[in-house]
Amino acid sequence: MNRFAILCAVALVAAGPALADTSRPPVDYANTQLSDPRQEAQAKALMEELRCLVCQGQSIADSDADMAGDMRALVRRRIAAGEKPDAIRQWLIDRYGDYVTYDPPFDWLTAPLWLTPIVLVALGLLLARRSLKRRGRN
């Protein structure tokens, strides 16, 4: 009985904004910017790093797909509520996997990818050294 009461309370709180929606046209965050420019910049930066799930390789920031619009709305809503961009990204990764972010998280699988620049520079320096004169020998 107790659990039921809590659930009812949760339901009521969740229904609150939904009821307010009916009286007034909702702010369509899919295509409307946040009023705070700093928050909007944060949201925009995150949207450019999230992959549209139904497109041919576009970020949600530049896709016309409806679902990309829903994801933009989600990002703006959560940023407006004060959530950190990384937390929002993680929330989406928890649901869709690493595919959803263009910024691959560092783990055992992506370690070779992220270490590529270092390996290449080391290899390059090794090669370049061979074309330079050795001090003392010449």
Added chain:
Amino acid sequence: MIAEAGLAALWIAAALALLQLALAVTGIRFDRDDLSAAIRPVAIAQGVLTALAMLLLIAVFTRSDMSVLLVAENSNSMKPMIYKIAGAWGNHEGSMLLWVTILGIAGGAVALFEKRLEPRTLTATLGAQALIAMGFYAFLLISSNPFARIWPPPADGQGLNPLLQDPGLAFHPPTLYFGYVGLSVAFSFAVGALVMRDVGPAFARAMRPWVLGAWIFLTLGITAGSYWAYYELGWGGWWFWDPVENASLMPWLAATALLHSVTVLATRDGLRAWTIMLAVVAFSMSMIGTFLVRSGILTSVHSFAVDPERGTFILALLAIYIGGALALFGWRIGTVRAGNTFELVSREAGLVANNLLLSVMLGIVLIGTLYPLVAQAMGVQLSVGKPFFDKTVGPFALVLVALLYAGPLLRWRRDRVQAVFNRLTVPIAIAALAIAGIFVLAPRAGILPTLGLGLAAGLAAASVAPLWKRDLRRTPLFTYGMVVAHLGVAVSLAGMASDSAFTVERLVAVRVGQAVQVGPYSVTLKGLKPAVGENWSAIEGVLEAQRGDGAPFPMGPQQRFFSAPPTVTNEAAIKTVFDGQLYTTLGDADGQGRRQLRLWWKPFVTLIWLGGGLIALGGLLSLLGRLLRETRSARRARKRAREEADWGEEAWT
């Protein structure tokens, strides 16, 4: 009949390629210089025939001959003439024919114009070119015949992908292909040099104009492609780190490195093995790029005409040619004498650093582009995009720009660090002042864009510094070329940094009559009106934009509805002014009497493509300068020879 004639031209060209290869092999194997001499006309004839085949395909398209399968599938009689012509290469078969045509023309041009290369090396080079061509003829004739007929012919064709119905299609693919395939010449030169063990300054001087030519086209092609995507996709982005974009960037990075290393080889006889390797890598990147675009193994926003089976064919060709060239490299390069070595502070060392950075960037782009395939093999879906490339390639690009300050001011052989810094006082001061100024005036610009703008300002000064205190009339044209190209890098970088630092974005739903402020402009939605084109209808937003108290002007972004095939596209309306672009697109109605508008004010964004154009122009000046100098020195050499002969006769008499 036209289609049959085109097919016949292709078959004959393929046979000539076989002959060309046979002549090269026997000529070199049995020291028969008479056979080698016959190779030039064969290569030229092959080039002419491929060009003829391409022209015949275009003819079939312009006549809307629906009995040709390719026309029926990709064209439509209602289409404007320019898209009928461009439609010839706006599909898989046609674009592969374009590829082969350019390969043939490039081979023919080498046979016709190349006079400096050692004759044996030239024979081997043309043999390699024929070998590449044969693979692509086989591909075209076996699995991608562009001239295949269909019976009965349909009443009308299915039309061209609306995103491709754009002047960009007429310009972008041919330019890019001239670049891609032009690099095949460098590849063939490298193979020829390896076969004949002829790697040295003379070889480098002969190869340089061909590399430059291909590189100019690549630069133009990428610049045009970027601008096309910018206005066509309708979101104001100009580079997405999409696999198809990376596929065009990789050959460019390799060719840019090659362009600089070939100079070291020509001037100081160093970097022998490295230059050969780069020549192989550059064309390999072209083929890998073509393969990635065609096979559809990576999802892309720009991909079209995707076909995994044909991808397999290209992959097989790629394995044979690149694998073969790399094996030849391993087998032969040990017998090529090692080149000169350099001092740590010298122009040569600067160019080595340039090559190091460009190669590292190339490696990152290649691995980043292909890594999703590695992950996929492990059963993980992964996306590698803008944030990854910005973080990994970006820093190297900035270091390269910093190096670009010093590079052209370094002396060959040996220089002193202190002296270099003295020469760089002004550019460094300008960069520091610019960074400080932006930091004070626009603290919101962000660290990287501020750094980019400052570096660009200093680079603009540093790139013209080589002209300082020189007699401008006696400065060779190729020095101007270098200055203009490096200035182009500064201009382009400034555009990129300005776009990311100062762009103002406004996404709004407005009623008719409502005004929106975006940057310095006020944009009012005056109404909506229908618009009709040859094969589309559209809703056009009637916008009026005004800057301060200036004269208002109309803008008309459209939502276009194409009938064949049925598609909706966004046509942005763009107003270009001296200090940037106002970019507008029309979105959907929101069901409450409002229309969605997307507005951007992008200060100095045009500099990105202007810079690209300058880089290409610099290449062109450089190419002309080199050719001019060679003609002149050849004339002088002839004159001297004549004088010596005269003197000799006098001595006799």
Added chain:
Amino acid sequence: MKVTRILIWLPLALFAILLVVVATGIVKPGDRTIHSRMVGKPLPAFTLKPMVANKPGLSPQGFREGGPRLLNVFATWCIPCIAEAPELMELKRRGVAIDAVAVRDTPGDVRKFLARHGDPYARIGDDAKGEVQLEIGSSGVPETFVIDGQGKIAMQHIGAIRRDDIPDIMAALERAK
């Protein structure tokens, strides 16, 4: 000297690796569908208001009491959803309880859709902005989730349900009891 030999053959070796990577991409094209990571986890608590007048909307408690249920994510603007409508009716005939999330839809369209293609649903929630769709990790329509009696997501079926998918779904429902 040894290093030189390695360096000379390194490009060929690297190219061979590249070929293998690319060839596997062609021979074994990867799975392009994006699976929900929420499978095996509790269904998030959400409340959706009713889509049509005579049916309740969705609330968390409906999924935690009683047996397993199907949660069908659909839309009237989606053509495969029409294709799977008869199969959903078949599942209903076999006694399966089916709830629905109607994504970016309107009551009028849903009423017409149900009248024309049959109504297999016990409850239909109105997900006007696709919020619940994102919440459960669904990346398109139609998708169908098997929810067990404790409110845990037991299985995700992506795309339209065909006749030969029914045994799998019935088995999953059986396991979820």
